[in-house]
Amino acid sequence: MAKRDAANNGQRLAQVRHVVLILSGKGGVGKSTITTELALALRHAGKKVGILDVDLCGPSIPRMLNVGRPDVHQCDSGWVPVYTDAQKSLALMSIGFLLEDPDEAVVWRGPKKTALIGQFVSDVAWGELDVLLVDTPPGTSDEHLAVLENLKKHRVDGAILVTTPQAVSTGDVRREITFCKKTGVRILGIIENMSGFVCPHCSECSNIFSKGGGEELAKLTGSVFLGSVPLDPQLSSSLEEGKDFTQLFPDSATFSAISSISQTLLRSLQTA
Amino acid sequence: MARGLPKQKPIAGVKQVVVVASGKGGVGKSTTAVNLALGLMANDPSKSVGLLDADVYGPSIPKLMNLKGNPELKEKNLSTLPGLTSDCCEPLTFSSSLPPPPLSMSMGFLVEDVAPIVWRGLMVMSAIEKMLRQVDWGSLDYLVVDMPPGTGDVQLSITQNVPIAGAVIVSTPQDIALLDARRGAEMFKKVHVPVLGLVQNMSVFRCPNCDHQTHIFGSEGARQLADTLGVGLLGDVPLHLNIRETSDRGQPVVVSSPHSPEAEAYRKVASAVVQRLQEVHP
Numbered sequence: 001m002a003k004r005d006a007a008n009n010g011q012r013l014a015q016v017r018h019v020v021l022i023l024s025g026k027g028g029v030g031k032s033t034i035t036t037e038l039a040l041a042l043r044h045a046g047k048k049v050g051i052l053d054v055d056l057c058g059p060s061i062p063r064m065l066n067v068g069r070p071d072v073h074q075c076d077s078g079w080v081p082v083y084t085d086a087q088k089s090l091a092l093m094s095i096g097f098l099l100e101d102p103d104e105a106v107v108w109r110g111p112k113k114t115a116l117i118g119q120f121v122s123d124v125a126w127g128e129l130d131v132l133l134v135d136t137p138p139g140t141s142d143e144h145l146a147v148l149e150n151l152k153k154h155r156v157d158g159a160i161l162v163t164t165p166q167a168v169s170t171g172d173v174r175r176e177i178t179f180c181k182k183t184g185v186r187i188l189g190i191i192e193n194m195s196g197f198v199c200p201h202c203s204e205c206s207n208i209f210s211k212g213g214g215e216e217l218a219k220l221t222g223s224v225f226l227g228s229v230p231l232d233p234q235l236s237s238s239l240e241e242g243k244d245f246t247q248l249f250p251d252s253a254t255f256s257a258i259s260s261i262s263q264t265l266l267r268s269l270q271t272a
Numbered sequence: 273m274a275r276g277l278p279k280q281k282p283i284a285g286v287k288q289v290v291v292v293a294s295g296k297g298g299v300g301k302s303t304t305a306v307n308l309a310l311g312l313m314a315n316d317p318s319k320s321v322g323l324l325d326a327d328v329y330g331p332s333i334p335k336l337m338n339l340k341g342n343p344e345l346k347e348k349n350l351s352t353l354p355g356l357t358s359d360c361c362e363p364l365t366f367s368s369s370l371p372p373p374p375l376s377m378s379m380g381f382l383v384e385d386v387a388p389i390v391w392r393g394l395m396v397m398s399a400i401e402k403m404l405r406q407v408d409w410g411s412l413d414y415l416v417v418d419m420p421p422g423t424g425d426v427q428l429s430i431t432q433n434v435p436i437a438g439a440v441i442v443s444t445p446q447d448i449a450l451l452d453a454r455r456g457a458e459m460f461k462k463v464h465v466p467v468l469g470l471v472q473n474m475s476v477f478r479c480p481n482c483d484h485q486t487h488i489f490g491s492e493g494a495r496q497l498a499d500t501l502g503v504g505l506l507g508d509v510p511l512h513l514n515i516r517e518t519s520d521r522g523q524p525v526v527v528s529s530p531h532s533p534e535a536e537a538y539r540k541v542a543s544a545v546v547q548r549l550q551e552v553h554p
Contacts, residue, residue: 025329025330025388026297026298026330027296027297027298027330027420027421028296028297028298028299028421028449029297029298032448056424057295057421057422057423057424057452057455058295058296058297058421058422058451058452058455060448060451060452063447063448063451064448104455104458105295105423105455105456105458105459105462106423106455107423107424107427107428107459107462108424109393109424109425109428110392110393110394110396110424110425111393113424114392137297137421137422138297138298138329138330138420138421138422139329139330139420140329140388140389140390141329141390141391141392141393141396141424141425142392142393142425144390145390145392164298166516166519166520167335167519167520168302168332168335168336168519168520171332171335171385172329172330172332174385174386175329175330175385175386175387175388175389176388177386178386178387178388179388179390182388182390183390197477197486197488199479199481199482199484199486200484200486201479201482201484201486202479202481202482202484204479204480204481204482206477206479206480206481206513207513208477208511208513208516209516210516210517210520231488233486233487233488233489236446236488236489236490237490239448240446240447240448240490
């Protein structure tokens with residue numbers, strides 16, 4: 001059974017060209033936001049993208065992409081992901097879809113989470129994708145180990161680490177960097193999120209969560225610094241409402257930052 | 273499953289355990305827990321307060337309070353957990369020009385700064401049990417516990433292990449945080465822990481240059497959730513550079529800028545917590 005599962009796992013991910021994990025030691029730095037925005041930016045650039053949301057306790061992506069509570073179906077090759085558009089350019093699978101009551105708390109211990117993630121990673125029929133982004137919960141726990149173990153059979157191109165600039169965040173992300181090194185996950189780069197806030201009234205920039213911490217962390221650990229994304233209320237409200245920020249505010253500094261990060265990511269995936 | 277579930281037993285010497293939680297990461301649990309503990313001490317200096325950092329994977333308390341060093345071992349016979357640099361026993365205190373901080377224990381004191389704690393659930397359970405039971409807390413009026421994000425092993429381990437006087441749920445105003453905060457509150461209801469109320473954090477940002485107010489993370493959402501859950505709002509803390517700056521320096525705002533509006537906001541949360549505890553446990 002295990003052999004067949006492994007073989008099937010290989011098949012289901014066989015047409016996925018690149019797999020990228022979005023990690024952070026710290027909660028609330030914007031992993032799901034960055035995952036969503038990178039996916040939208042990559043789609044904007046003509047790529048076929050998938051998102052796997054393995055944050056069991058707080059699955060945020062369905063809301064950010066405004067897919068509501070769709071039924072998920074199985075076909076011969078596995079779970080069919082939910083597509084956000086008719087062209088099937090952006091596919092999503094989230095634990096949120098499997099919960100009967102989306103407001104219900106998922107209060108599970110490790111082994112149960114590990115079992116579900118195993119199914120999740122192995123049994124989704126992604127079809128042909130350029131990039132699969134995997135959004136993870138904060139930390140270095142059962143979920144992360146389960147994801148890595150299950151993706152081992154298929155290549156994981158690497159991980160993007162998201163941090164906010166302040167010391168409590170970079171401290172936790174530093175641990176995550178060590179985790180990646182120990183588990184042999186290539187670090188594609190670090191993104192500094194919520195980096196500076198520009199007052200919409202007077203344009204004064206306030207470094208509410210400090211600035212530069214992500215860049216320093218990249219230097220300190222010999223990692224690539226992918227870029228900074230500012231703290232943007234328009235981005236927060238687009239996500240709240242499940243609207244496509246890349247369509248609504250394509251001229252914003254935020255979009256330009258995200259777009260540039262997505263281009264750097266693509267180049268780095270293609271040259272690997 | 274009769275075997276294996278821990279029996280709920282109070283921690284010797286500790287009168288009331290208050291957990292600071294949220295389903296969501298990054299909303300300010302640790303910052304709130306630290307300032308709440310200090311606020312409790314500031315409002316009533318006769319009270320003794322402890323602070324337990326239960327965020328095993330991302331322990332922030334050492335950084336927020338600028339505490340370092342190895343907890344001291346006492347003569348008790350303790351088994352070691354793999355990966356730890358010493359056994360936990362005496363919580364840390366330190367002397368400085370600021371008023372003495374609460375007695376603190378954190379996984380952050382026991383491992384190196386860069387070491388990830390890659391533990392599965394069972395080891396986490398064991399570590400939490402040790403930090404609750406095998407630390408010499410002495411006699412405390414309040415033990416404030418900073419919880420990790422999520423609703424999993426750590427939350428279950430703590431609620432199954434010790435009786436909790438109440439839970440403070442922290443959230444930012446945005447829906448994405450509130451959804452998770454709601455799950456967090458539901459979880460406490462499931463395990464019969466009274467929810468003392470919500471703290472709305474990062475509620476509004478005031479530009480230091482022009483004073484313009486921006487609700488970066490939305491507005492009033494936590495207040496609405498509190499109404500839905502039938503609990504009160506314990507306080508409203510604005511998004512202020514000073515809070516982050518003092519946190520980065522390890523000198524929490526309640527003690528380093530005691531007359532600032534931010535410190536005042538936290539002290540109000542502390543009084544509200546005390547009041548709610550008296551209501552729930554008369």
